[in-house]
Every structure is written in structure tokens, then in C-alpha cells.
Amino acid sequence: MTLRSPGSPLLTRGSWAEASRIAEVLRKETVGGALLLVATVAALVWANSPAAGSYTALRDLEVGPEALHLHLSLGTWAADGLLAIFFFVVGLELKREFVAGDLRDPRRAALPILAAVGGMVAPALVYVALNAGTGDGALRGWAIPTATDIAFALAVLAVVSTHLPTALRTFLLTLAVVDDLLAVTVIAIFYTSELDVVMLLASLVPLALFTVAVQRRIRSWWLLLPLAFTTWALMHASGVHATVAGVLLGFAVPVIRSRAAGGPEAGPGLAEHFEHRFRPISAGVAVPVFAFFAAGVGVGGLSGLAESLQDRVALGIVAGLVVGKAVGILGTTWLVARFTRARLDEGLSWLDVLGVAVLGGIGFTVSLLIGDLAFGAGSERDEHVKVGVLAGSVLASLLATVLLRARNRAYRRIHELESVDDDADGIPDVYQRPEH
Template identity: 70%
Template structure:
């Protein structure tokens, strides 16, 4: 006996529902844009996994000393306090590119994307907040003493890793659900950078921080005037990064600050919003391949290498209270926080899941939120010190928790994706061959196409 398909999702000719809907279909323009981002992040996720596996193999091989020597290799101008190890350059420099791209995506979503509607934005924002709060609380209940300073480690979701898993096991999930995970992860990263700036800044030098406002302001002025010349913008961005680094605030904050200055919409003089993509989208297209294909994989390669020491070493690492807190936070805290926040939004706004969707779909995505790789490793290094024994335990815990979360999400989403496959194929029929599936075509009197 064949299993029944989910309830048919509504066509544009259906009568409008009276109640609000969670995860309703997006506009075609936003759906196609998000699909393109997902494809790029999927490739980046494959590179990230390759880098992490290579680091683990090398650091547990007879040639592990070579890996440690490479990671500790120092270079840079000492006069600017930039005589840093290769691992620090990756964490402070390359991840600034990652956060620059994340900042561009977040700003575009809330200025020109479908999330400019507060009702649509409430769900991923609340879910991201719940996915930060609950893991932090669970970690704090488990870990005490010196381990308590790692409370923020299980609060982050890795965009590339999570989307790579989703692309493999959830290809036919409705586009709104996949967009939900992307937006949640981006907001999650913004919250993570705020946590890093506020809670993991030990010595704040106000002078360099104020000085960073000068190149940042000039950068903002130039991009507002639609200047794209790299020989003008790159030195200003580098100066901003150096001064933020000198201030004691983690240098990745500079990436977010720079991204927030970039305009999303074209000015009226340039033809207005309908004249084509704005500068934020232009920069995103340029820098996303660099972020997904180079910055994040290299950071993963230089951070994920930890000597496990066989089963005995693994057992020792996972009995550390900090490690237990990380695993519980990622595997249990993340999905509980995301699910609880989403349910509360549904409860207080009296919104139902869109027709054909199931809370099991949301649970699968919430479990993917427990894949906390890149930023979790970064916060672990900031909390306990790169190369410390506890940092090694935390890395084992992050890898273990992320793997368990990915497996649990795969079990749920593979089955759901099979059910949605025929619905997906039916929705993406393009009878008039204009490049836009008919389900997104507007009907007379309803220009939004929904």
C-alpha cells in the first residue's frame, strides 16, 4: 500500500484563508534567489567537511606534529600587533569574510526580501533567539566553575554544514522551509557575533575602536555612492578590520559592520529598486564563493584538528562537563529552543502551518540547527584558549554533537522529502515555458502571485 501524499498545497486560484499561515509560499523571485544561495552553500559545505576530515586525519596520524607546526606558523607585521599564527589569521581574518557575507544576506532579507514583512520575519527571528537561549541555559545547568565560560558554544548553527545536509536529504521540501533554515542560520550568526563582541572581549581599547569609525564611515560613503572599485574599498575595509582587531573586540565584528553599510536597493537616480540588483547583492555574488569555498573550509581545516587518542581519549573528552554541555546543547537544546519559539509564535499570532506541512518538518529543520560547527569552534577557542586541553574536549564535543544532530535530522527529513517529491514536481510545472512555474503566476486581481 502506498503512503498518502501530504495535503495539496494551495494554488493561487484557491480562496484566501482567513488565518495567518506559517511557512507560506514565498514570491518566485525570492524563491529562485534562495535556491541559488543554497546551491552555493551546498558546495561550500562539501569543502568544509573535506577540510575538517583532512584535519582530523592529519592530527591523529604519525605526522600530527606537522599539522601543529602548520597551525602555529606565525607571520604578519609585528608593529601592528598582527604577528599572528596561521590558525588565528583564519579565525580573525577569513571568518570576517564569512560574517561580511552573512551580514549582507541578513540586511537584504529585511530590506528587500520577503522578510521585510514583520509577520514573516517573526518566525525565523524568534526561532533563532530560542535556539540561542535554550542551549545556553542547558549548558549552564550542566557545566560549572571554569567550564561555565563556554556557555555560548552550543548556541551557533553552521550555515554551510546544515545547508549541505539539507540539500542531500531535503531537496524536495517546500521552498519556504528551506528558506526558514537559511534565515534562521543567518540571524543565529548575527546573534553569535553580538555574543562574541559583548561577552568574549576581555581588554577593550576605546581609541582604536573609535578610530575604526573613520575608515568605516568613508567606506559607507563610497558604497552609498555606488563605488565598486576594489582598490578604494579594500584598503578601507582592511583598515577597519585592523583597528577593530587592535581594540580587543574580535575582528570578525568588522565584517558585519562593513556589510551593514552596503545599500541593498538602487537609488532613484540609478533607476530605483526595479533597475536591477543593488550593491549588496553584487558584493554577495562576488564574495560568497570566496566565503563558502575558501574562508570557511580553511578555518575548519585549521580548527577541527584535535588528537582524539582512540576510544579512551574520546571517552575522556566526552566526560568533561563542558563537552557534555556542548553535546546536550546542540542535540537537545537547539531543536527544543527552535521548536518552542516557533510554536509560541504560532500560538500568540494564531497562525497555522501552511497546508500540507507538518510539525515533523519543523522538527527536522530544528535538528539541523544543532549542527554548530564553524562558529561553535571559534567560540570554544575564545572561551578556553586555542590548543588548551579543554578546547580539545570542546572540539570533540562540537564534532560529536553536530554529527548526531545531522544523523537525527537525516532520519526525519529523508522520509518527509520522499512524501513531498510528487508535490514538488506538480508545483514546478511551467506550461507556458516563461521560466516561472505556473503556481507562482499571479491571477487577475492578485499581483503578488500567491
């Protein structure tokens, strides 16, 4: 992978087209993040109320046909079904970034990819270091603190009202999307206990038909949805986590318009069309509903919270999210700058990178999912995992708030610079300089 030339800036704001798209995505994700927080609080209140038994009964209520192992609890439907929609959008977004976005330039793509890898490796190492030698299966949870929840992170940004510069928002969003792809890869490789090869191969048939249909730019829901559902159901039956199907379906969708449709100049491609359709469903329904069923843990007051945090699994998760993520993202970014002799873009400092790195420690949705896969939904250790994920995410949120608010005056100046449009053509002047 080609890195930046010596002396070139890191974390530049990119093109106006990409900045506009990122701004639109972040607005939708911020609303989704608010719904995610509401769903999480509702689950925690219900799970710790006198009516906690009804919450558990609702989560464990089984519905669906017996065929293809689809008689599942509502909690499992949320984790395996609704999150497949979330990962479908992740697949669409990542493919669009690398095919038509600013990340098609390998030099711009290198930093968020490497930072995502560093932000995954470091938390895993921290977790393993704290749980090595326990001998009670604790190491199965090594991947829990490796994911970043972009919706939760953006909700925090909205609450603290920080004017985070476009470059840092783009870096955070791209890092989180790559992070999600790495997480689903880990799920497929390390958390598939039993594999039915026949079902897995069978899932490739509707996936291939879906790919042919979308490559021919077919948008008919009555054809695409049954193919997508069949792919998901067969992959679920194979033992591979069904969210993998969502990513593969997203990767199948073309980004560039066909020549017959006028090519890229004629408007958005099919990937962007599907992203507009499914992102509100993902952010507004799929992720909040999953959070509602996954986050409901009975804390048992301060004594119960303290007891949960005495488990080294929970401590490993908290340390991985708060320390590991910050060290991994910041350290990787610094190493890229060190070995390429690159410098941060004008107006930014390493404190800003640290703030974004700490914000990346908000690992919620995918962390809870991996916790369920590692220790089993509803188990005692799974309850400790939920406490660790919640505690680590809240602590990372508070630390990031302090760091980013401290720089908000500088961010406001950058925001004002990025808003100046002297020629009133709808494009800020800073994006019309020769380097953009």
C-alpha cells in the first residue's frame, strides 16, 4: 500500500463532494445515535426494574418457522437479522469509498485502514494481557473491545456540541467503517463453531443471482429482497454468523452507473441509491432495536456493578476500549507520520488525534454482538461483558468529551474557514484551492 510522500499533510479535508457526502451520512447517523442511546437507557431501566422478568421474557420469546433453524428468540432475530441490514450498509459504504470516494487514492486510504488495524490489535493485546493465564475460557472474548460504534460516537459529538473539523469526522467515520469490516471478518473466522459446508455453498447461489441482478442495475424489490433473504437464511443455517451475508450483499452492489444509464456523470449509482434507502432503516430501526435487546443487563446497584467489574473479562474490555483503542489509533497515526515524515494538516494538533482515538473507544453495538458469540447470550459472563462494554464506552465518552471540548475554540475557527463562500456558488472557497 502506497503511503504519503515525505512532508505531505495528514488528515486533510479532502474534496467538497466527499465532504458533502460525509456530512449527510453523519447527520443520519447522529439521529440514529440518539435513538440508540434512548433504546439503551430504556433497556437498562426495564432490566433493573421490578418488571425485569417481563424484559427477559420478551427478549427470549421465540418466533419464526422451524425451517432453516429460523425459530429464534427476538434477541437473536435482532442480532442475526437486523444487524445484517447494518452490515449491508457498511458493505455499501466501504465499497463506495474505495471505488468512487476520496479513498480510491491509496495514499488517502492508507491512514484510516492502518489506524483501524492498530485500533483493533492494541485493544485485543490489552485484553489478552489482563486475562492471560485465567484458564476459564476468558480469552474467547479477545475481540470484544476491538470495535468502534460510529452511531454512539456521533451521538456523543452531538451532545457535547463540538465543531469537529471535516477531516477528523471523515477520519473517524472511515476508520469505524473499516473497523466494522474487520470485526465481521473476525466473527466469520473465529466465532464460527460449527460449519455446515453444504448450507454455506448453497448460500452462494442466491448471492450469485443477487450479484448478477444488481450488476444489471435491476432495482425490483420483489426480486432482490427474496434473494437477499435466502442468502441470509442459508448462511445463518451454515453456522457462519448471518451478518457476514449483509457485508457480501453490500459488496455485490455496483457503485458506478452503467454506460447504458449514462455513466457516472448521469447521477448516483445503485450503491448510493440503496444506501439512501437502507441507512435510515439501519440507523433508525436495526441498531436501536438490537441495542434494546442486547443492553438490558441487571446491574444490581453499585454493589452489583462493582462485582461485575471484578471479573477480569469486564476489566479487560474496559481497559481495551479506553486504553487500547487510544494507543492503537494514536500510535498508528503517529508511526505513519514518523516514517513518512508527514505532518498534520494546518490547524490540527496531536491532541485532536488523541481525542478522536479516545472517541473510537466507544465500542457498543458490535462489541455486544461479539460478547454474545464469545460467551453465550444470557450467561453470567455475558452479563459481565455487557457491564464492561457499557462502562468502557461511557468512560471513553467522558474522556473524549473533555479532550474535544478543550479544543472546541480551534475547531470553531476551522469550521468558519470551511464555511466561507465569497463567490456564492454553494462551494466553500477552501475547497476550490488548487490542492483540492
